[in-house]
Each structure stands twice: as C-alpha cells, then as structure tokens.
Amino acid sequence: MKDKIRHAWKLLRRRPASLVGFGLIAFFFAVAAAAPLIAPPEKNSRDAYLIPQDGYSPDPVRPSAKHLFGTTEQQYDLYYGMVWGTRTAFRVAVVVVASSLTVGILIGGAAGFYGGWVDELMMRFTDIVLAFPDLILAVVIVTVTKPSLSNVMLSVAAVSWPSYARLLRGDVLSIKERDFVSAARALGASDFRILSRHIIPNCIYPLLVVASLSMGRIVITAAALSFLGLGAPVGYADWGQLISLSRNWLLGSNGNPFEYWHTVFIPGFAIFFFVLGWNLLGDAVRDILDPRQK
C-alpha cells in the first residue's frame, strides 16, 4: 500500500499540471474546512449558509475593508458567500457523483451480470434517459420537485448516471466470462458475492477515472441550474447563484463599465478554478489508475 502511494506521488510530481490541480483542490478544501474561522457567521444566525445582508439596497457595492469582496445586489456579503459557497460546491460535487455512481453501478452491474431481459430492460431505460436533453430533464425534475439545493443534486444525479451504467455494463460483460468468475460460481458463491467480491472490484477503476473526470462537469451543471434560478434560495451561499445575482450589473455604471466587476469575476473565477482543479486532478487519477492511457 505504501509503495502504491509512493508510486502515485512520483507520478504526480512528474506532471506539474496535476500538482496544480491537487493544489487548487487542497486550497478550496482548506477554505471550506476553515469557513467558520475565516468567515464567522453572525451571532443570531440559525443557518451559517445564509449570507448576511448589509441593508437591502439594490446597488452592489465595491470591495472595501468592511466587505472584502464587496457586496452583490441587495447587499449580500460576497466574501462570506464565496467562503461558505466552497462548502456547498464540495457537497454538491461529492453527493452527486456518489449517488449517480451508485445508481450507475446498480443498474449497469445488474444489466451486465444477469444479461437477458434484465439487460435489455435496463439498457433501454438508460438509452431513453440518455436521449433526453439532460439540462431540460434536470430543469423539469427540479421544477416538479420544487427548487432547492437538494433537488438540484437529485436532478443532476438523475441525468448523470447513464454513462456510468453503460461503462460498467461493458466491463462486467467482459469480466463475467473470465475464469476466476466461473471458478467462484462453480464453488457455489452467491450472485451478490460474485458481483461484490469479484466483478465490481475488477472493473471499478475505469469507472473511478470517469467519475473523477466528471466531477467538474457536475459542478458546472449544478451551477448552471442555480444560474437559471432553480437552485438554493436567494441568499444561500452558492456560487452559481451569486453569479446570477450579477446579471443586471454587467454593464457597470455609466462611464465606468467595470464598476461592478467583482460581482462577475469573483464567483466566476471561483467556479472556474474549482472545476479546473477537479479536471487536472481527474487527469492525474487517470494516469495513475489507468496505465493504458500513459
């Protein structure tokens, strides 16, 4: 195990890009972990994710000592929102990837393992979900289940699992025929045991590679839903929503087009670097886990 880690570290060091990715995610993780310290919630606040407001005036205010990143429209403190929004971003990424991966494994695994009509049924269902324009399906799901952060996660997971299912099914199909599986079956192992002990562990790596690569995409999709006004309630620390608050202020004031630059640039670049971090890290994971790609 130690060797493996050392090997991974060596690979990581050889690719500076991966190091950058690692650094970015580590940075965001540190911000998320330290949120209560670097952006302490107001004393009477019941939910730390609610961004404090300094008055209700519609005009954004530029960064100052009082508000490090300035305020958005309706005076939400952008710094506070960015810091706590980091936690939201991690939560969305991890929950969505984990849940869509689970669904993908269940459906793809069952389809590949049992074959026959189970396979046919599950794969046709997968095809149908794939044929759906995913953002529109996600919007329908969120609208029907009422907009909220958890429903955004649900809807993004609902449109992301099919690619995992397809991938896993293919791998299961090929591994199923191998000798060690037949041997286990001959020894009378149960279906569940064969699947969980022999098949899944042997085809999980490509899946993990794809999962780590899709982390960034998922964050973008969730942020896009927030941007359309379907995410967390206004004032909840969420990057996608913070950037949508900037839409009316893009042109700045008259004579100074960059008067309200902070409302676009800060949340915009945070999303960008967060996704970039995952993508670079995903590349690294692929290099480590998937030797074929080297």
Next chain:
Amino acid sequence: MLKIAALILLALAACSKRQASKGFDPDTYNYLTFNDADSLDPQYEYDSASEMVIHNIYEQLFWFEGGSTEKMTPLLATKVPSRENGLISADGRTYTIPIRKGVKFHDGSEMTPEDVRYSLMRAMLSDREAGPASLLMQPLLGYPATRDDKGKLNLNAYKDAARAVTVEADNVVLRLPKPFAPMLSILAAVPNACVVPKKWLAAHGDWDGTEANWAKFNNPQKQTSPIYEQADGTGPFKLVRWDRATKETVLERNDGYWRAPAKLKRIVIKSVDEFNARKLALQAGDADSIYADREVRSQVDNIPGVVVLDDLPTMEMNPMLYFTFHMNAQGNPYTGSGKLDGDGIPEDFFSDIEVRKGFAYAFDYEGFIRDVDRNKAIQATGFVPYSLPGHNPDQKKYEYDPGKAAEHFKKAFGGQVWEKGFRFTMLFNTSNQPRQSLCQILKHGIEALNPKFRIDVRPIDWPAFLDAQQAHKLPVFILGWNADYPDAHNFAFPIMHSKGMYPFDQHYANAEADKLIDAAVYESNPAKRKKLYARVQEIEYEDVPNLVIHDGTRLRVQRDWVKGFVPNPIYCDPPYGTCFYTIYKSTATEAAGK
C-alpha cells in the same frame, strides 16, 4: 486562424461604421419591454402586456382626459352620459350612449351601434375561464359568470345580456339591474369594453351574434379567436405583425383615423428579457424608451441623451401582505409543528388580532421605502392608492415601533405567544426583489423582539406558490393588486369584502365592511361614497387583515427626443404602457439651443 482574425476585424470595422451612420428617425418609435402580449383579442386577454397593444389598436366608448382618473372624454361615443345631461336615468339604472358616426374599422367598414352592442355582448358571453368577463357581467347582469361552479352553462345568459344591452336609434342603451357607480369607469378603462367589428369577426369564423350560436363560443381556446394574432380596430394604429418567436409587435399609423392621424408612423414593441440589452439599445438611440425596474434606477441615470421621468403615479397596491386567519393544517410544511409550542404556529395563529397588530408594528416601513423604493414612495394609509378618489391621507397608519409590537405580542394567545415563541415560513415568489426585501425586513423586525420568534424566509416559484395558496396553506402571503379600472370599489371589494378574492383566501370577514362596500357601489353621490370608503379603510386599520406597505411610484426611461407623453396611471402597466397617439419625436429644442 489568421484568416478568422482578419474576418472578425473586418466585421468589426464594418459594424462600427454602421453604428455611426445611424441617425435620428422621427417616424419610428421603438419600445423595449420585458414581457410579450398574451392575446390581442380584447375580450380574451387579461394582462398588461396585451392591454398596451390593444389600447393603441382598438378604442372604447370613453377615455380619461389627460392624467385624470375621473374626468372622461368621449371617444367612440359622442357624449359622456351623466345625470345632468339626462343620459343617465334618475334611478341610475339606464345609460343612453350616443354612438359616433363616420368611424371606420381598419378594414374600411363603418363602425355602427350594432358593433358596440355586439362587442359588449361578446365581452360577457365569451367569458373565458379566469378572464375579465365578470367586470362587465356584474354591473350589467347582476351575476359574475356564465357558468356555475361545476362549469354548467347558464342558458339564460344570452337573454339577460340582450336585455341589458340594446340599440335604440343611434344609441346603445344599457339597463342595469341595480345602479352601479363605477359603470362608466369600467367602460372607459377595461379593455374588454373595446369595440370590435361584428361582420369581420363573423366572416372569420367567430360568433355571429345570434342566440343559437353563443354557447359554441363560450369559454374559447385562446388561439381559435380570429383576432388572437390579427386585429381590426378603429384606433390610431393598425397591427402590422405580431411575431411571437421574436416577441415583437409592429404597429403602423392608421391614416384613415377619425381624429387627426397620429404623429408617429410606426411603432415597434419588443420584449427583451435582459435588462442590459434594453439599456444598451437605449444608450445607442436604437430604442426610444425601455422598461426599467426601480431596482436598476442607478443604472439609467446620467446617460447622455436619456431622461428619466420619476414619481409617476400608479394605480396599484403592490406588494401587500395578507394574513391567513385559518390555515389548512393538513400536511402543511409552512407552519412548523402546527402547534404553539415554540416550534410552529397553530392553524388559527393569525386570527388573534394581537398577533396581527404585533406584526404591523414590527415592520420597518421607512426602511423599506428607503432601501427598496429609493425614497420614491410614501407609506400607504389604506387600500386606496393616492392616485384615486377615495384615498384618505389622514387615515391613521402603523409605524415601526418595537415597543408597541412587543406589547401586543405579550397579549396574544393569553401571553403564550410571548412565552413560548413561534416559528413559521414566509414565502415570496422567486426573483421578486421588493417582495423578498419585505419578507426579510419583517423577519428582522420580528426576530429582534424575542429570540423565540423565528421566521424562515423562502422563495417559491409560481406553480408551487399557486398550489399552496389555493390550498390555504400559507400563513401569510404577499401579492399585489393592479386595478382593472380607477375606482375605489376595485380595491375595496377584492381586498376587504368577504366575497372578494383575498378575504376569501384569508378566511377574513367583517360584516360592517361588506355592508359598506355593497352600499358604496350603488351610491351615486361621490362625496358620500368617499365617506363610506374612508370608513372601510378605518376598519382595515382596526382589523389589520393585511399590511399595506407603500404607495409606490414608477419611472419612465426614454430618449430626450420623445415628446408628448401623458402620464396616467390608468394606461396599462403605467407608465410603460403608453398610448402612442399623443407621442412624437423631435430634437427641436436641442437645435434651438445650438
């Protein structure tokens, strides 16, 4: 790559050249707004975007003079009926309306009294679901709909309507079952009283005006009306095109108009969702006026060549907060535990007047007007806005007073509210900033009183809001009221009468208010009516069934060459919904200055 760059540069150069060459065009008026019409059939539509277009194509019998909400001038009629000129009978139940001659529809046919009769009948008998038909049916027939609660058609409706509206010589005569004070107001302001061409409509497959056929055209589908996307009115402008893909309406001058033709030749009304795009078009001079919310006021200041007309009157009460006296407790996610145990509210929480008064004193009215209205509003004193007769500036109003608020909360539910606290959810419809701020300011005021008082503020989208509101699940709800016609009755009934829209949803009833409102609508003496409405507003203050927040104003953003705008809050969605007849474009004063 280089080629592409070169091409882009070329395109850039060409664009900038074109932009510079664009000049001032006195004939075409471009208005950029944020919503598109729903239907151009005056007797179907019930939204301000449609009304704006319709008011320029079709005409009514009367119209309001200048900026007045009281004084009328005849349009397709030749006289405004009154008791003095004898055209309103002594009992106030018969209106004789002489119809103008020589007015032509856009198709060239002559407008006759029969067209007027047909139009009023069609407005009542087509009666589309949730439409405006009741506005005419209530005064003319005495009942508000052609169908009962189960959707069964009242077959007598045609006979009743034919009895109420008749043609006698060159007059149209209206016979009301009871006197109805705002009758003329309704005829002048409500677009479904616009006159449409009977022959043209019948020839294009719409109702032919006969009793045999009316039921077929009752509760129609929007798109089946021949004047859904076409138009044939008598007004100063003709419809050229309504393009629903690009959300734009093009009108051109009606040169055969019965008054002097309009000054503008062509009008383009286009819906552009993004505020930035509207602003840039205005800045470049491509748009002559644009829609801008109060929220973005700071962004339209100081643009060269652009003027902002502010402090324009409105005819609305928006937003208002309504308390639900008895909530539906079943599966209600908004009332917490559903008990008065500090973690919820019981279903009759707001039926205790001390609770309502506590809320009324805990809202920072001044703060709202400062931050949300940018000080361009005054605190409302009752449900009648200041632009209408019946408004009483001396009516007592609630002030932000945490001390008094606490006092009332301490008395509520025998002191239990204060002792145990409460928690519930307050909703506002998504992306409505003033309503959001209202919730937050109220939450702030309430929670500062007692740490056990908790309000969760949440946005909700329209479908979910409708669902909860229809099921009486919302502890409080925030909505506005935009008037159909300028009369205190149009506010008093929906806001204070137990059969009105809001009290019905709130389960609020005050017998005295009902009696006063019923009496006021039959009363013909304006001074007496004013007194009756003043008393209803007193009751509103005493009972606090709702919180009136502010009397707002609106702003109009236009190029400085736009002249002739008449601010009148009756124009749909004022002041953006312009009647273009009086408007013209001129740079004359600038030239003189040079």
Next chain:
Amino acid sequence: MTRFILKRLAFLPLVMLAVTMLLFAILQFLTPEMRAALYVKDPRQLASVEQIIDKYGLRDPVYMQWGRWVVQVAHGDLGYSETAKMPVADAIRAFFPATLELSILSFIPILILGVAFGTLSAVYKDKWLDQLTRLVAITGYSLPSFVLGLLLLMIFYGQFHIFPPGRYSLDVDLLVHSDAFRHYTGLLSLDCLLNGEFNAYLDVTKHLILPAATLIYIDLALLLRITRSSMLEELGKDYIRTAKAKGVPGPVIVRKHALKNALIPVVTLSSLIFITLLGGVVITETVFDFPGIGRWGVVAAQQLDIAGVLGSTLLASGLFVVANLVSDILYAVVDPRIRVN
C-alpha cells in the same frame, strides 16, 4: 446495411414515445394547481384557478393526459405551447433555424481546429504547441458557459459596444420581416446574402459571434483531447513504427496512415457534439438572449409548459437517435473492419 438502418429507424418512434412517458411519469408529482400555474398570468385570476383546471382537464390522472396527447399527436397536432404562444410545430419552425445557424457556425471551427490542433499536439507531444493546446483544452473544459458568456458580454458589449445579444438589431428585424425579403433557406445570414443585404448579413453575423465563440471554446476542448489521445495511441502502434523504420517521412505517416485510423473515435464524438448543439444549447442561448430551441425548452420546462417541453425534447431526442445511427454508419465507412449488425 439497409436492414440495420431500417431497424434502427424503427426504434426511433419507440424511443420518442418512451421519452414522453418518462416525462409524464415525472409530471405525476404535480398537483392540478401546479399545472394550472402556466395559465395564470395575472394575480387577478387567482380567484378562478378552478375554472382553469376544469377547462384544460388538469385534474385527470396523468395516464389519461398522456393518452390524450398521444391521440392528438396521432392526428398530426403536436399541441399548443403556452410559453412560445404558438402551436408546437410552428415553434419548432421558428426556433430551430436559429439554433441550426448557430450550431453550424460553431461546429465547423470546432471540427477544423479540434482535428488540426489535436493532431499537431500529438505529433509534437510535450512541445510548446502541445502544452498550449492542452492548456486551451483544460481551461475550456473547466469554464462554465455562463461565466464565459457573461465575461464576453461584459467586455465586448459593455466596454466596446459591439457584439450585442439577441439575433439581430431592430432595423434588420424590420428588414427581415418586410415583404421584399425572401426566405430561401431559413438560415438568416445566408438569406441576407441571397437577398443582397450585406449590412444585414454583417449584423446577423455580429450577433452570432459571441455565442459561437463561447460554444467553440467550450466544446473544442473535448475534440482536442480525443483527437490527441487517439492519435497518440495510433502513433504508438507497430505498423507506424515499422513505417518509420522504413524511412517513410513523418508528415506522410501522419496524414496517410495514423490520421485515418485515429479519426474513428473523432467521428463519433463530433457527430455527438453537433447533435448536442442542435438540440439547443440552453445556457448559451439564455445568456445571449438567442431565440433558439434550447432557450424555448428551458423556459417551457421552468413554467411546466408540458406541450412545449414535449416538443423540444422530442426534437432533441429524435436528433440524438439519428446522430447515433449516423455515427455508427460513419464508423463503418471509415473503418471497413467494423461491420454493423
């Protein structure tokens, strides 16, 4: 081959039917009041929501509503989209050409740049060109389209006052809808040229540039990556090494041997990219206020305009099935070793 194509095409209506069933299954969760919200345009109508529910049959169970819809479609009527304010068929005719135009304008550069730079990047592995290409790819892949779109708008529209959002300016709008203007192809920029309206053509192009640039930058990344890795794999194969050893010049190897084989996954991916573009690029169209299929679909979805959602998703899912088919056929054409069955 023909049989395969026919079989797959026969599958198309089934997929579409299943898509609508799935959609209606989701709608099962809505109450009649929520479905009625689409028709309530003004708070003044709140008192009569019941009437709306009755008129549109919104209280009926979802399978009945679905059945009604299917019968209606069988009669050639796709229904009426309340958000587009026109019949669904008309809405598709109105919005699809705009999306098609944007898709073509974005897809061609994506294909050319993607294949060219992807190949170069593989050939010059780890050189500066490769590093640069990979940087472009990874940043493009990491940028949300709304962030890029807003930034572009802020700079090119807010600061320099060029490249406005929308599909055309007001004066071009009047021109395009005048009687004199003939619609030959439905593609507006092309039609402008055919009508001899060069200024209008420039205007239309000007409106297309920012959304196209956004799409190009973001979707280029995928194609770059796939081309590069597929090319690398091919270049590492034995026959290439043999050719090299035999002294065949590098460019010839790349052009004549490696590229052809490496293009197989590229073909599949690019047909998928084109189809996703055609299905409507929701966010980009929304940010740039561009009247295409995607924006219509998402507005319909947000307002629960069921007919509108069905219309736009049927179009997108139909295209998806066709695209898969086309890519399979292309696969067989490019690589004769693969036989379709």
